[in-house]
Amino acid sequence: GAVVSQHPSWVICKSGTSVKIECRSLDFQATTMFWYRQFPKQSLMLMATSNEGSKATYEQGVEKDKFLINHASLTLSTLTVTSAHPEDSSFYICSAREDRGRVTDTQYFGPGTRLTVL
């Protein structure tokens, strides 16, 4: 149980294009999902918290107009990198917090999406 998938697992795009990454909780409902960015050999940096049915909460320094997040259902959140540039190349990881109607704080992570912008 508690499986989170991401699609695509890797993507290469041209500078100036937009890329959408999907994050799905496969066997549980997730009111809250998180999006992280990881640079090579570094820790995860939280970009934003995605809440189903409401606007995402972005961390300081993250451009919300560049990294669009939509959490349309209890099992799906999407991250769209708009007008991507080479500096946006990174490993993007999502996580989902299982919602069982009680307090629980374990996050389950997706396998990540490697984005390369040429």
Next chain:
Amino acid sequence: GNSVTQMEGPVTLSEEAFLTINCTYTATGYPSLFWYVQYPGEGLQLLLKATKADDKGSNKGFEATYRKETTSFHLEKGSVQVSDSAVYFCALSSSGGSNYKLTFGKGTLLTVNP
């Protein structure tokens, strides 16, 4: 604010050696503590967790005990295997609001040689 400090790597061990990766934290309130493992090219997998003081999390031979008095959550394994080679992240979950954000340490790369 919250922070997690874990020993810097890389750590290189021979198979069957004893492993300790130190982790200390700073947090307000009573956080939950986690160890996550990341294999090359993959996302993070939850290894173990502890939600209150003196709790011991364990999984796959790994253990860590929540020590409130020393604000520590050191990861240990008695006999490592080559397949344990990965990056290990210590993390805490802040209970501010209802989103339970995770704060990660910088990660420790473990390499186990046969």
